Amino acid sequence: MSADSAMRQVVTDAYAQRRDVWEAAAVRIKAWLKQQQKGLLKDKDISRLDVDGHRIKDPARTLAKLVEKAAEDPGLEITTPREVENHIRDIVGVKVLCKSPRDQTMMFDALRDPQQLGSFVLIDQKNYVDPPKPSGYRACHVTLRIPADQGESVFAEIQVKTRLQDAWGELTHEDMYKPGAAMKPSELHGEFARAMANMLATVDDMADTLAVELSALTNPDLDTELPSEVEDTIEVKVRATGPKYALAVDGDGRQGLIPAFAVRKLSDSKGTIKVSDFVSVDDRLRVTVEEDSKGLYYIPVTLGPTPSPR
Template sequence: MSRIVKAGREGAKTVDMNTAEEVEQIYRRRRRVWVDALHQVNSWLERQCAAALDDAQDKHRLEVHEGRIKDERRATAKLLRKFDDDVGDPSSNDLETLIHDLAATKVLCKSTRDQELITQRLADEAARSGSGIRLAERPKHYAREPKPSGYRANHLIFEWDVAGERPAIVEVQIKTRLQDARGELTHENSYKPGSAIQKTPFHDEVALTMANLLAEVDRLADCVADDMEGAIDQANDQASTAPEELARVDLAVTDVVVVNTGPRYALAEDKNGERGLIRAVDVRDLVGESGMIDVDDYVRAEDRLRVAVVNDGEKRFYKPEALAPHSAASDE
């Protein structure tokens, strides 16, 4: 890598013009390694996300997105900016050490709770010996401590072992969907250093306000999820309705179609578009099991069921009279 040459009475810096050529050579030599590592890291992330959501109702709460290799010109520009910021003598530093996001991917989450959940899980799994992947540095929790711009995300920098090569560095960004949308909504990519369009104080102020508003929406979404999960837990804990409550319970009978199912409940809809939850406790009673069950072992999407309608205050439940025929053979 080229050396920084400091010159001029005001300490101005110039960089050997060979820097771009040397970056090109590094890309030519290492791109295949980065691509291979990126594919392996993404596969590892898919497995970790699936394990984290093993008992979850919604399997799409965590989504691994296809990674990318940083554009070579952007990498060169970023390297030169680091030289200008007194990083030091680049001849003693490796490009991948100076720029961690040459190979990068991301995991999108539906909530900040899931963001912290998967961040901790990935850090813990990487700490296990013999896994072939290691944290190159401590995770950065910008979700808890945002950048001055309002940017929020968790960043994990991993070293991934590649057979016959030096380990590759891969950055994993973990964001909520709204944190990820911030870049699009504020046109952040249009204001990258070196671009034709330069940011103004107005842009910075508005972008920060938008980031804070989106963070508040994330917080409210967590509150809604907590409330819904609490209602489901309470419903599943109630094995039967108390006699004194029967007077205010609507026991009309109707036909419904299951639109979604998971371990804790199924969601069904009647012909009028009214939706209700099928509780685990009601399914358990029908199949004659005791203890905990997974609803999706017995109830599948598109099942057509005859149900009793239970309207209990703010909650609407469908209590099946019987399950679809496949349910009895769910273990086959």
């Protein structure tokens, strides 16, 4: 049997013996990540982090990577299924998508914190954001060792990406150019892919800046005072609501934001709140109007909806 045939058989055996264990480990990791998501975003917009499913690497890709490693190291021998896992530690992969780079950094930090990992063990970490790969690929990778209910532990790679970093892979057909895939990148493909990656990274940074600015405008310091005089009020109707603010419209069709700090003051709550817990779509509220160079704000006088006209 040739060396390549022998390696192909070992890979086949590994997948036959361990796939169920890998799948179980992936389910366990996703459940754990969802707990991390809730803990990191307690009382905040939970959609800032999204556990986006898992994959078991295609056997052909695993074989291609092993063949590549053997070509680089002629003395390398892969004779057991466990050796396959020891050399290819991303057979189990889970992806976390983030709204912005700051959320990506927050998640990456949590995945490297021993106090957060519990029985999981950090094996490796790679930051492909600063600097990115030469191809333009950006992501943060963490490799963990996961205890298994049956047999030996499982290695798993968690990829933490912004939504735009993930979209780059789809837009550039990145999957077509990986080891063992059908195509090899041309010079033109490489130039376009890098340019697109840089443009999307700029948009990511802009989105981060906007998110910080919006947070400052809608959820300022806890000691922010509301207007003391409420004689001049109008009625507005809530059109949309979310964690940080609600959007309302007045009788003249002007739209304004109902900020979190104003809702928090009226609710007598401490710390961060979700506006949507107190303000619902189609609520009619009495508000004062505050307008400055940055926007139009409706400051509720009370949280209870006003009676609808008969």
